[in-house]
Amino acid sequence: MILQPYKTLLTMSKEKLDETLAVTRAKTAQKQAELAMARIDEEISTLETAVTERCSSKNLDFDSIIACLDDIQLAERRKEQFQVILTQMFPGA
Numbered sequence: 001m002i003l004q005p006y007k008t009l010l011t012m013s014k015e016k017l018d019e020t021l022a023v024t025r026a027k028t029a030q031k032q033a034e035l036a037m038a039r040i041d042e043e044i045s046t047l048e049t050a051v052t053e054r055c056s057s058k059n060l061d062f063d064s065i066i067a068c069l070d071d072i073q074l075a076e077r078r079k080e081q082f083q084v085i086l087t088q089m090f091p092g093a
Contacts, residue, residue: 030090033082040079047072 051068054061 026090030086033086037079037082037086040075040082044072044075044079047075 047068051065051072054065054068
């Protein structure tokens, strides 16, 4: 990286400075969305474990199993929506 002269930096407008940071900000936003998707994956895995535990217990609580399955489907839907957003907002990434 070659540093720009201080005088040049002082004469740059706020818009020009923001423009130079746009690529970095876009990458940051993309990585935040990917992190959110990873958290959703973790949530799905945790819920799947919970379903397995509930299904293998002595006293089956069908309402609890159904609630976990609903939560899994909601999390999967959110993950799909994140993927659609990422694909549309960050094409080619």
